[in-house]
Amino acid sequence: MRTIIFRTVAPNLTSLMVLFSIFVLLRGHNEPGGGFIGGLIAASAFAIYGIACGVSPVRRALWFHPMAIAGFGLLLAALSGVLSLFQGVPFLTGLWAEPHLFGVPVAVSTPMVFDIGVYLVVVGSITSIALALEERDYD
Numbered sequence: 133m134r135t136i137i138f139r140t141v142a143p144n145l146t147s148l149m150v151l152f153s154i155f156v157l158l159r160g161h162n163e164p165g166g167g168f169i170g171g172l173i174a175a176s177a178f179a180i181y182g183i184a185c186g187v188s189p190v191r192r193a194l195w196f197h198p199m200a201i202a203g204f205g206l207l208l209a210a211l212s213g214v215l216s217l218f219q220g221v222p223f224l225t226g227l228w229a230e231p232h233l234f235g236v237p238v239a240v241s242t243p244m245v246f247d248i249g250v251y252l253v254v255v256g257s258i259t260s261i262a263l264a265l266e267e268r269d270y271d
Contacts, residue, residue, distance in 0.1 A: 205252025
């Protein structure tokens with residue numbers, strides 16, 4: 133289904149969906165949402181873009197191989213749990229800090245780092261599966 137309308141709308145729709153997925157990711161601990169559902173929304177956006185424009189534009193837009201993105205997300209999620217071990221508390225215990233960036237306090241937490249890791253794992257793995265299915269020849 134590569135109509136001219138779909139190919140024209142798909143890049144804009146993809147941009148909006150990725151932006152919305154980041155919004156869902158960032159509000160995930162206070163309200164419904166988080167890394168998993170945000171990652172599914174972003175992976176759906178890349179799948180729509182792949183259906184409309186082909187696999188190679190999606191691979192160019194991602195910059196990295198989707199499984200490398202998933203691997204980095206897994207590493208990030210694991211490291212967020214290891215940080216708590218250095219503080220003498222159980223694995224995956226939430227830790228919070230408030231460093232000052234240009235004089236403005238910025239709240240940073242290990243649960244948010246874990247959610248970002250989950251987001252990257254879901255985006256990478258689901259996008260990799262979707263791209264593999266889309267580039268498959270059906271001769």
